[in-house]
Structure formats: C-alpha cells, structure tokens
Amino acid sequence: MAFAFVSGDPALDLAGTVGSRRDDPADLLAAPADLERWVAECDGLPDRVTANAAAFTAALSLREAVYRLALDRVLGRPFDPDSLAIINKAAAGPVPRVELSDAGLRTSGDLSDVLSHLARSAITVLADPAAHLKECSRPGCTRIYLDRSRGARRTWCGMDACGNRMKAAAYRARKRTSP
Numbered sequence: 327m328a329f330a331f332v333s334g335d336p337a338l339d340l341a342g343t344v345g346s347r348r349d350d351p352a353d354l355l356a357a358p359a360d361l362e363r364w365v366a367e368c369d370g371l372p373d374r375v376t377a378n379a380a381a382f383t384a385a386l387s388l389r390e391a392v393y394r395l396a397l398d399r400v401l402g403r404p405f406d407p408d409s410l411a412i413i414n415k416a417a418a419g420p421v422p423r424v425e426l427s428d429a430g431l432r433t434s435g436d437l438s439d440v441l442s443h444l445a446r447s448a449i450t451v452l453a454d455p456a457a458h459l460k461e462c463s464r465p466g467c468t469r470i471y472l473d474r475s476r477g478a479r480r481t482w483c484g485m486d487a488c489g490n491r492m493k494a495a496a497y498r499a500r501k502r503t504s505p
Contacts, residue, residue: 329343329354329363329367330342330483330484330486331367332469332484333470333472333483334474335447335451335472336368336370336371336444336447337445337447337448337451338392338396338448338451338459338469338471338472339368340364340385340389340392341389341390341392341396341470342469342470342471344389345467345468346466346468348466349466355382355386355389358376358377358379361377361385361437362377371422371440371443372422372434372435372436372439373433375436375437375440376436376437381437381438381441384416384441387412388412388413388416388441388444391408391409391416392413392444392445392448393470395409395413396451396452396459397461397470413445413449414445416441416442417445417446417449418442419442419445420435420438420442421435421446422439422440422443423435423439451472457472458472458473458474458478459472460473460478460481462481462482462483463481464482464483464491467482467483467487469484469488470483
C-alpha cells in the first residue's frame, strides 16, 4: 500500500489514510506497523517510531477527530465537541525534537510526540480563517486537502491519482460524444 501525501498538511494526510469513506472505506492503517511506516514516510516526522496497541488506538482516534473537524470546516458547520476534545488533548502533549547539523535537519521523538505534533498542525489549519479546505471532487474520493493554489481553484486532492482519473474520464466522455 502506498501512502499519498497530497493534502498540504500532515494531519490532513493522516485523515486521508482512509479512502472512499462514504462508499467503500479502505483503511491504509490496518495495523501498528502500517502507522509506523506512515510516520516514517511523512516529511518532518521522526523516521523511526514504534506503535503499541494503545498508541495505535490513540492515533486512529486522532485521525478520525481530524477528519470530522476538517469536514465540519468544509461544510461550514460547528465543530464536533467530542472531536475537539480529542484533538485538544492530543495537542497538549510533547512534540518531536528537532536538531540542525551540517547533515541537515533531524527530527526525533516517540509516537505520542508525533500525535501531539499532528494535533497541533490540525489546529493551526482548522483555526486559520484564510485556509481553503476542500474535499476532492472526484466521485468516491473523500480526502480533504488544503488548497494553496492561485485563486483557490484546485479541485482534486492530487493530480497523480484523482486528477489524472478525472481528466481521463472527461477525455473519454468527449471522445464518445464527438462525431
């Protein structure tokens, strides 16, 4: 399983580890090892963390809270109080340590540090009134992303998967209707 980091924010990318939420949910984080791999692949997070059963459950809880709050923001409705409690509690924890050296930036910490960092990242995005949060317009895709494009005109979470599929479908539709 390949993870996609196209949402513009690591917390939104975490929420995006469940695809097609409304139709046929596909959870990319089925086991603690999947979460460990996701953290290692996500830019700016420690490359080696371990996830026990409790930490894995906490990560899934945070993921769902981030998704609910982001969807609330997209739909213009009040934030879910239970999700707010989860994200605020997670944000109160310690964050990963960063060190600069001649070799570059090194980030270290454990999974609870990572979850706190992700919760703070989500809070920053969700609290920003100028942030353009959108849900992907490809049918079946429920990924929420931060649109930083000029004029906030982006319609797909990412070009590699959803954008290419939509453009190919539009091309095929044009070909079918042309004489």
